[in-house]
Amino acid sequence: MALHFTQVTIIGVGLIGGSLGMILRRKGLATRIVGVGRRVENLKTAVELGAIDRYVIDPKEGVRDADLVVLATPVDTYERHLTDWASCLKPGAIVTDVGSVKGLLVEQAERAMPAGVHFVGAHPIAGKEKTGVAAGSDQLFMGARCIITPTKTTDQQALEQVRRMWQETGSVVLTMDAHLHDKILGAVSHLPHVAAFALINALAEIRDQQLPSLDLANHSGGGLRDTTRIAASSPEMWRDIFLWNRDNVVTFIEAYERSLGLLKQLIRAGDAAGIEKELERARQEREKLSTRPALTAQ
Amino acid sequence: MALHFTQVTIIGVGLIGGSLGMILRRKGLATRIVGVGRRVENLKTAVELGAIDRYVIDPKEGVRDADLVVLATPVDTYERHLTDWASCLKPGAIVTDVGSVKGLLVEQAERAMPAGVHFVGAHPIAGKEKTGVAAGSDQLFMGARCIITPTKTTDQQALEQVRRMWQETGSVVLTMDAHLHDKILGAVSHLPHVAAFALINALAEIRDQQLPSLDLANHSGGGLRDTTRIAASSPEMWRDIFLWNRDNVVTFIEAYERSLGLLKQLIRAGDAAGIEKELERARQEREKLSTRPALTAQ
Numbered sequence: 368m369a370l371h372f373t374q375v376t377i378i379g380v381g382l383i384g385g386s387l388g389m390i391l392r393r394k395g396l397a398t399r400i401v402g403v404g405r406r407v408e409n410l411k412t413a414v415e416l417g418a419i420d421r422y423v424i425d426p427k428e429g430v431r432d433a434d435l436v437v438l439a440t441p442v443d444t445y446e447r448h449l450t451d452w453a454s455c456l457k458p459g460a461i462v463t464d465v466g467s468v469k470g471l472l473v474e475q476a477e478r479a480m481p482a483g484v485h486f487v488g489a490h491p492i493a494g495k496e497k498t499g500v501a502a503g504s505d506q507l508f509m510g511a512r513c514i515i516t517p518t519k520t521t522d523q524q525a526l527e528q529v530r531r532m533w534q535e536t537g538s539v540v541l542t543m544d545a546h547l548h549d550k551i552l553g554a555v556s557h558l559p560h561v562a563a564f565a566l567i568n569a570l571a572e573i574r575d576q577q578l579p580s581l582d583l584a585n586h587s588g589g590g591l592r593d594t595t596r597i598a599a600s601s602p603e604m605w606r607d608i609f610l611w612n613r614d615n616v617v618t619f620i621e622a623y624e625r626s627l628g629l630l631k632q633l634i635r636a637g638d639a640a641g642i643e644k645e646l647e648r649a650r651q652e653r654e655k656l657s658t659r660p661a662l663t664a665q
Numbered sequence: 666m667a668l669h670f671t672q673v674t675i676i677g678v679g680l681i682g683g684s685l686g687m688i689l690r691r692k693g694l695a696t697r698i699v700g701v702g703r704r705v706e707n708l709k710t711a712v713e714l715g716a717i718d719r720y721v722i723d724p725k726e727g728v729r730d731a732d733l734v735v736l737a738t739p740v741d742t743y744e745r746h747l748t749d750w751a752s753c754l755k756p757g758a759i760v761t762d763v764g765s766v767k768g769l770l771v772e773q774a775e776r777a778m779p780a781g782v783h784f785v786g787a788h789p790i791a792g793k794e795k796t797g798v799a800a801g802s803d804q805l806f807m808g809a810r811c812i813i814t815p816t817k818t819t820d821q822q823a824l825e826q827v828r829r830m831w832q833e834t835g836s837v838v839l840t841m842d843a844h845l846h847d848k849i850l851g852a853v854s855h856l857p858h859v860a861a862f863a864l865i866n867a868l869a870e871i872r873d874q875q876l877p878s879l880d881l882a883n884h885s886g887g888g889l890r891d892t893t894r895i896a897a898s899s900p901e902m903w904r905d906i907f908l909w910n911r912d913n914v915v916t917f918i919e920a921y922e923r924s925l926g927l928l929k930q931l932i933r934a935g936d937a938a939g940i941e942k943e944l945e946r947a948r949q950e951r952e953k954l955s956t957r958p959a960l961t962a963q
Contacts, residue, residue, distance in 0.1 A: 443937075492886055512886075547878065554871050555885045559892040562864050564947040565928050566857060569921040571950045573852050577916070580845065584953050587853045588790055588810075591954070593891045594857040598951040602944035609932045609940055618875070620929045623867040624922065630863050631918045634907045639741075642907055646900035649862040652869045653896040655882050656889070 370531045372397040376433035378426055378448060380404050380413040383465045383491060384439030385500030386507040388418035390536050393505055403429035413500045426452045433457075435528070438464040442472055443607040449479035458483035461525045465491055467552065467604070468611040469516045469545040477520060485525035488516040488545055490552075491538060498601050509537035516545035553615035560605055561620055563598040668829045670695040674731035676724055676746060678702050678711040681763045681789060682737030683798030684805040686716035688834050691803050701727035711798045724750045731755075733826070736762040740770055741905040747777035756781035759823045763789055765850065765902070766909040767814045767843040775818060783823035786814040786843055788850075789836060796899050807835035814843035851913035858903055859918055861896040 375391055377384040380402040391397045402419035403426045404410050410422035423429045430436050430452050438448060445464070456462065462484065466472055473488040480486050493511035513533040517526050533540045543551070570591075574581040583591075609616050626645075633641040673689055675682040678700040689695045700717035701724045702708050708720035721727045728734050728750050736746060743762070754760065760782060764770055771786040778784050791809040811831040815824050831838045841849075868889075872879040881889075907914050924943075931939040 550876055551879055551884050554868055554876060554879055555881065555889050558867070558871075559864060559889045561925070561928055561932075562860055563888075563892055564944050565925040566860050566921060567947045567950045568928075568943060569856070569917070569924040570852055571946070572924060573856075573917055573920050577920075578848055578852060581849055581852055583853065583950065586849050587954055590861075590895045591853050591857045593894050594861055595947075595951050595954070596891050597888045598947045599955065600948070602941050602948055605944050606937055606941040610935060610937060613932055613935065617929055617933050619867070619871055620925065620932070622871050622875075623864060624925060624929075626867040626870060627859070627863040627918065627922060627925070630859055630866075631915055631922075634859075634911055634918075635915050637908060637911065639904055639908060643900050643904040645866060646862050646903050648869065649865045649893075649896045650898070650900055652865045652881065653893050656885055656893070657897065 370396055370528065370535065372434040374399050374401060374433045375435045375437065376401045376403060376429045377419060377437045377439055378403045378429070379438070379440035380410060380418055380422070380500050381439060382498050382500065382502050382507070383493070384437060385413055385416065385418035385503035386493075386505065387437060387439070387465070387491075387536065388413070389416070389503060389505040390508070391532075392417055392420070394535055396532070396535060397435075401429050401433070409500060416500060416503065418500050418503060427455045430460075431455050431457065433460055435532075436460065436462045438462060438466075438476075441603060441607045442466040442468050442611050445472055446475060446479075449476060453479045453484070454481055456481060456484045460484050461487060461528055463487045463489050463529045465489060467556075467608045468549055469514075470549045470612075472611060473516055473518060473545040477518065485522035487521060487525050487529040489529055489533060490514045490516070490548065491533065491536070492556075493538075498604075506537070508533070511538055513538035513540045514548055515540060515542050516548050517542060518545065549612050550615050553612050553619055557608055557612055557616050558619040558623060560597050560600065561609070561616065562623060563595045564605070567595045567598045668694055668826065668833065670732040672697050672699060672731045673733045673735065674699045674701060674727045675717060675735045675737055676701045676727070677736070677738035678708060678716055678720070678798050679737060680796050680798065680800050680805070681791070682735060683711055683714065683716035683801035684791075684803065685735060685737070685763070685789075685834065686711065687714070687801060687803040688806070689830075690715055690718070692833055694830070694833060695733075699727050699731070707798060714798060714801065716798050716801060725753045728758075729753050729755065731758055733830075734758065734760045736760060736764075736774075739902060739905045740764040740766050740909050743770055744773060744777075747774060751777045751782070752779055754779060754782045758782045759785060759826055761785045761787050761827045763787060765854075765906045766847055767812075768847045768910075770909060771814055771816060771843040775816065783820035785819060785823050785827040787827055787831060788812045788814070788846065789831065789834070790854075791836075796902075804835070806831070809836055811836035811838045812846055813838060813840050814846050815840060816843065847910050848913050851910050851917055855906055855910055855914050856917040856921060858895050858898065859907070859914065860921060861893045862903070865893045865896045
């Protein structure tokens with residue numbers, strides 16, 4: 368049977384929610400797409416860009432007739448949202464999300480569902496530094512991975528609907544335990560973001576405290592630009608990711624502190640062989656990454 | 666008067682030395698270009714690629730008739746090289762280098778010059794992850810910066826010759842104090858390299874110790890790939906850079922450890938406002954980098 372929803376409601380019509388709406392509309396996968404948000408200007412833009420058919424400000428009204436609700440707001444707002452409108456959902460409705468953290472949030476969302484309503488957690492890994500529906504595109508998810516995180520209690524039909532929706536976006540859909548997702552993304556995505564944010568702040572401190580003639584914009588080359596590119600990402604979004612994946616992120620920062628501390632000690636001691644061994648290990652690991660094309664933007 | 670050398674001798678015909686040779690030959694800036702190196706295979710390749718006219722294995726023989734000697738070997742070999750052949754240089758000869766560290770090395774090289782021979786330190790900032798003459802190109806330096814680091818005792822005519830040579834490569838040539846060079850490059854280039862090397866090693870440790878299901882190649886996205894791209898750089902070259910710029914690099918790693926530690930404490934404490942403030946500071950600094958095109962590859 369073809370995938371089709373009578374009403375999809377997107378809560379938070381930004382880069383991800385808006386791009387998903389564009390695809391659902393273009394492919395005729397929903398009879399109507401309703402956007403819910405706080406900023407009317409943004410919702411009007413979303414209508415103009417073809418991301419949604421219409422919008423409402425009150426999420427209770429927005430979700431009432433939805434077959435599928437896509438929660439695409441910052442993860443820190445989930446609890447407030449679900450408390451507000453979960454009781455308004457109709458039986459058989461599916462709620463899914465697009466959050467970058469899953470473990471605790473999936474547990475929380477499942478607990479918040481009324482009887483007969485099904486939650487399926489999902490994480491399309493397709494962010495970029497730009498945010499907002501104006502940066503959206505029906506090509507955003509093409510070739511990117513989308514990780515779906517079912518639990519023991521996940522409804523199989525709901526899972527299948529969400530999986531098929533993400534396949535329609537051109538994503539490579541995979542399934543993973545929600546807590547494993549947070550560990551893996553904590554390592555390959557959240558830790559590099561911490562590293563990039565902290566690096567640019569360290570350089571600003573070096574300039575301000577030690578080296579006033581350092582002009583970061585003029586003196587930096589491609590290495591620094593690449594290394595810190597993701598430090599231009601949304602502070603609000605990453606604040607929430609770090610908070611909601613706190614334990615993993617702190618544990619992984621500590622592993623990073625150790626490897627950084629080791630390299631520092633070797634350099635301080637002038638241990639040429641030791642430094643070279645560390646750098647060679649890094650080079651070999653990094654080369655393995657180069658052998659496959661990047662699947663995702665973030 | 667047009668820039669012209671009767672003989673240029675390039676010691677170390679790799680990416681940088683070889684690319685410079687290609688340009689000097691193509692532009693007719695030298696009557697003959699002699700390459701010196703340890704590996705005959707590489708020197709033969711350099712002749713085939715038009716980087717040098719001929720080669721010798723013995724540097725003493727190679728430098729004897731040179732007007733200009735370009736020292737393009739790893740910086741850690743400078744002392745050995747200069748001790749070996751500086752006394753063979755003819756009066757009026759110029760020695761220059763292409764090393765990524767300058768302060769102590771420039772002092773060392775100046776001390777090693779016999780009477781009437783002039784040293785001028787230079788650093789063309791145009792590396793890339795690939796090494797070797799086969800990766801060379803007469804376009805390598807186009808638009809890249811080349812920092813020349815004269816001292817109080819630098820011969821003005823020799824300085825002018827080296828400056829003009831680098832201008833001929835298409836570089837943007839600037840002049841800077843050798844020790845200031847090491848501080849600035851230590852911040853904008855060496856520290857990001859430490860960060861990238863240590864990050865990939867931390868991820869390998871996380872995988873090996875805590876998360877065996879972590880497949881770095883399959884799970885990583887563009888963020889990790891960009892953040893660690895420079896970790897694929899030459900371990901030998903970066904070992905030497907870290908050693909020869911040891912004090913600055915250690916000091917800057919410590920600044921990085923502080924900013925990383927601050928972010929960790931804020932995340933551990935669940936301090937949402939504090940985290941956001943740090944990330945916002947990073948985002949603003951990073952945005953300033955984006956407003957100008959990268960001048961260099963490394």
